[in-house]
Amino acid sequence: MDSSDESSGNIRVVCRFRPLNEKEKQIEESVCVNFDSDNKTVAIKSEGEPLRFSYDYVFPPSTPQAKIYHIAARPIVDAVMQGFNGTVFAYGQTSSGKTFTMTGVLNDKDLMGIIPRMIGDAFMKILNSDPHLEFSVKVGYCEIYMEKIKDLLEPTKNNLKIHEDKIRGVYIEDLTERYVSNEDEVYELMNIGTGNREVGYTHMNAGSSRSHSIFCVTLSQTNSLDCSTKTGKLYLVDLAGSEKVGKTGAEGKRLEEAKNINKSLTALGQVINALTDGKSSHVPYRDSKLTRVLQDSLGGNSKTSLIITCSPSAYNEAETVSTLRFGIRAKSIKNKAKVNKEYTVSELKLMLAKAKEEIHMKDKKIEMLEQKIGKPLNYEEMETKSNSKEDIKEESDVEISKVSALDDIVVELEDTRERLTKEVEKNMKLNAFLIENEKEISEIRGNYSFLLQRTNEAADKNALNEEIIREKDEQIELLMEEIEDLKNEMKNVYDKRFELEQSFCDKDIEIIQLKSELDVLPINDENISKSALKEQLEEEMAKNKDLLMKINEFENLLQVKASMESEIEVHKEKWNGDKQELIDELQQKSEKIIKLEYDLDQSKENYKKLESSLKKELICLREISITLGKQLELVSTNNNQLTKEKSELVIEKNSLERKLARTLKRAKLAEEEIKKYKDMKNFVKNETSRDKKRTKTVIDRSTDSKNSPPKPALRTSLNAPLNYNIKKTVTRRSYATIQMLDAIKEVDKKKNDMSGELDFTDIQPSSAGREKCIVF
Numbered sequence: 001m002d003s004s005d006e007s008s009g010n011i012r013v014v015c016r017f018r019p020l021n022e023k024e025k026q027i028e029e030s031v032c033v034n035f036d037s038d039n040k041t042v043a044i045k046s047e048g049e050p051l052r053f054s055y056d057y058v059f060p061p062s063t064p065q066a067k068i069y070h071i072a073a074r075p076i077v078d079a080v081m082q083g084f085n086g087t088v089f090a091y092g093q094t095s096s097g098k099t100f101t102m103t104g105v106l107n108d109k110d111l112m113g114i115i116p117r118m119i120g121d122a123f124m125k126i127l128n129s130d131p132h133l134e135f136s137v138k139v140g141y142c143e144i145y146m147e148k149i150k151d152l153l154e155p156t157k158n159n160l161k162i163h164e165d166k167i168r169g170v171y172i173e174d175l176t177e178r179y180v181s182n183e184d185e186v187y188e189l190m191n192i193g194t195g196n197r198e199v200g201y202t203h204m205n206a207g208s209s210r211s212h213s214i215f216c217v218t219l220s221q222t223n224s225l226d227c228s229t230k231t232g233k234l235y236l237v238d239l240a241g242s243e244k245v246g247k248t249g250a251e252g253k254r255l256e257e258a259k260n261i262n263k264s265l266t267a268l269g270q271v272i273n274a275l276t277d278g279k280s281s282h283v284p285y286r287d288s289k290l291t292r293v294l295q296d297s298l299g300g301n302s303k304t305s306l307i308i309t310c311s312p313s314a315y316n317e318a319e320t321v322s323t324l325r326f327g328i329r330a331k332s333i334k335n336k337a338k339v340n341k342e343y344t345v346s347e348l349k350l351m352l353a354k355a356k357e358e359i360h361m362k363d364k365k366i367e368m369l370e371q372k373i374g375k376p377l378n379y380e381e382m383e384t385k386s387n388s389k390e391d392i393k394e395e396s397d398v399e400i401s402k403v404s405a406l407d408d409i410v411v412e413l414e415d416t417r418e419r420l421t422k423e424v425e426k427n428m429k430l431n432a433f434l435i436e437n438e439k440e441i442s443e444i445r446g447n448y449s450f451l452l453q454r455t456n457e458a459a460d461k462n463a464l465n466e467e468i469i470r471e472k473d474e475q476i477e478l479l480m481e482e483i484e485d486l487k488n489e490m491k492n493v494y495d496k497r498f499e500l501e502q503s504f505c506d507k508d509i510e511i512i513q514l515k516s517e518l519d520v521l522p523i524n525d526e527n528i529s530k531s532a533l534k535e536q537l538e539e540e541m542a543k544n545k546d547l548l549m550k551i552n553e554f555e556n557l558l559q560v561k562a563s564m565e566s567e568i569e570v571h572k573e574k575w576n577g578d579k580q581e582l583i584d585e586l587q588q589k590s591e592k593i594i595k596l597e598y599d600l601d602q603s604k605e606n607y608k609k610l611e612s613s614l615k616k617e618l619i620c621l622r623e624i625s626i627t628l629g630k631q632l633e634l635v636s637t638n639n640n641q642l643t644k645e646k647s648e649l650v651i652e653k654n655s656l657e658r659k660l661a662r663t664l665k666r667a668k669l670a671e672e673e674i675k676k677y678k679d680m681k682n683f684v685k686n687e688t689s690r691d692k693k694r695t696k697t698v699i700d701r702s703t704d705s706k707n708s709p710p711k712p713a714l715r716t717s718l719n720a721p722l723n724y725n726i727k728k729t730v731t732r733r734s735y736a737t738i739q740m741l742d743a744i745k746e747v748d749k750k751k752n753d754m755s756g757e758l759d760f761t762d763i764q765p766s767s768a769g770r771e772k773c774i775v776f
């Protein structure tokens, strides 16, 4: 592969601050950040030393959209045009400006965000590219909402699955992808998708994204000259914002969404931790849909830019610091991107030839190594050879015993290897168990932080409830006081009414008395006193009328007070009911807290147990790995020894084979000699019998001369007594034959006695015999 087809490097991280919004201006206008002139560092004002964070670029609030695009996203478009995968994603607190940065205002030259600018740039590059390059562009748009992937171009598909294969990497199965030929078509699809997104009102952002959105652009190019193709995939991700529910005022559905958002962002943080802490062997990509989709973008085959968005307001300082820390961690993620290329026939042929050459080289190397180690011994051959001669058999036996000893070692080594394999398997199982445990631990950690968050939330709510109860109590107290006042007032009114009634009665009696007095008065004074009395009576009656009115007034007042009292009673009852409800809720909450605390303790205990068992297993694993290492060393030493012995044996075997060949040659020669001697023996036998016949004739003839003295007997090697008379008839040839027969006998004897190494070169007709041969 061409070196320009591969590129490894860190994720590019830039940081953008938006201007203060209206709410922040109202709450606290102060800004908590300072920007360094190097455009790379931002400092958060704090009481002590300011906290400083450095990135590839830091954009202050006044930065226009175009600059953000040029620095953060344009290089990614270039890479995608070359066939690399690319990702740009925005991360930050809710309302920090992620959607503004990623999408902005479509069709507005100044305010449009990264996605429309990237699309515009890509089409511009396509138009200006070489004429032999043919491009196709398709787009897909989806969101991850409540852990489900919804197709934003076909929203009925709302639970898409994620798959992975060698060619496509990680991808969303069945995601609608539409071919597009210009920016306007893309904007249209963006508008359709954005219309199908989950967006809602929160106290922090009227148009808050409640899901993570992913805009996918696939850009394929075919070279019409050599038919090669390249495909670059671009992921443009607008993450949902992390939020403090206390600040956003999330309740009900919004609260559920916030929990899901925070959970998946925690999973994202854990993936980044695992990628950057340098000690995690497992990256928990599968813990959430978001991290699974972004698997290639984080630590994989992609060129990635991360834009962290922040608020400069002191009111959001804690969230800003948390976002800045996230960016710092993400900065050390290393990706390894490669061009997604399909090879031409000639390129494939070249690669095939190279591969073949490599295989050939490897075969040669294997052959050489085999020769070095030695090929397996051919026992059958050895046996047939050893059958012929016992001594060779003995040698073979020795060799076979050596081989069987080696075989034993081999068996032993095989056993050790098997054992080691089992150990390795066990090790792997333990590793898998460890990974599983780590997962469980991270889950427990997640649960733990979730429980903590829940506890804090419950505590906050409790404090709020207590405050409400206190307020209600105060109100009830006030009302009680009011009731008491009213009661006193009522008592006064009753007293007064009683007094009035009393005086009314008195007056009535007075009137009756006056009337009776009037009736009994003398006639002459009648006119004066009657009129005076009438006046008095009228006066009294008027007074009574006043009193009656007052009594009515009091009665009305009493009625009003009574209704007020009953109203107060109703309120009191209602408040008491509310109070009881609050107390019940409080009771439930505290029970829940106790349960949560209990669960938390259980989780902590489980975690501790797991940690200690893991530690033990780790120690055990370390010991096993040390033992394995030692055993491996032993095995390799044994193997070396075996190889050495094997090669020695091969050398020995070769020399033995040579010796055997030599010996067989000699044996053949000896057999030929023996045959020759046997022939000679027969010949000598025939000669001897002929000699005997001739001797008999001579003796027969000599017995005729009875006067001649007896001759001493001559003993031949055949033990035939020969007369001196026949001395002259024994020829030189026949004597040599006798010598030869002696030699044959000796050979026969030697053959029978033979136990050591047989060397037939020793068996020759005795030269001594020849020397002793009497010449007549």
Ligand SMILES: Nc1ncnc2c1ncn2[C@@H]1O[C@H](COP(=O)(O)OP(=O)(O)OP(=O)(O)O)[C@@H](O)[C@H]1O
Residues within 6 Å of the ligand: 017, 018, 019, 021, 061, 092, 093, 094, 095, 096, 097, 098, 099, 100, 101, 205, 207, 208, 209, 210, 239, 240, 241, 242, 309
């Ligand atoms: N750099 C900026 N300049 C001017 N206005 C901005 C900037 N960034 C954000 N805004 C405004 O702030 C508001 C919130 O921004 P936006 O919706 O992009 O936030 P967000 O991070 O996507 O929030 P959420 O996570 O809740 O979806 C919007 O009205 C947006 O126009």
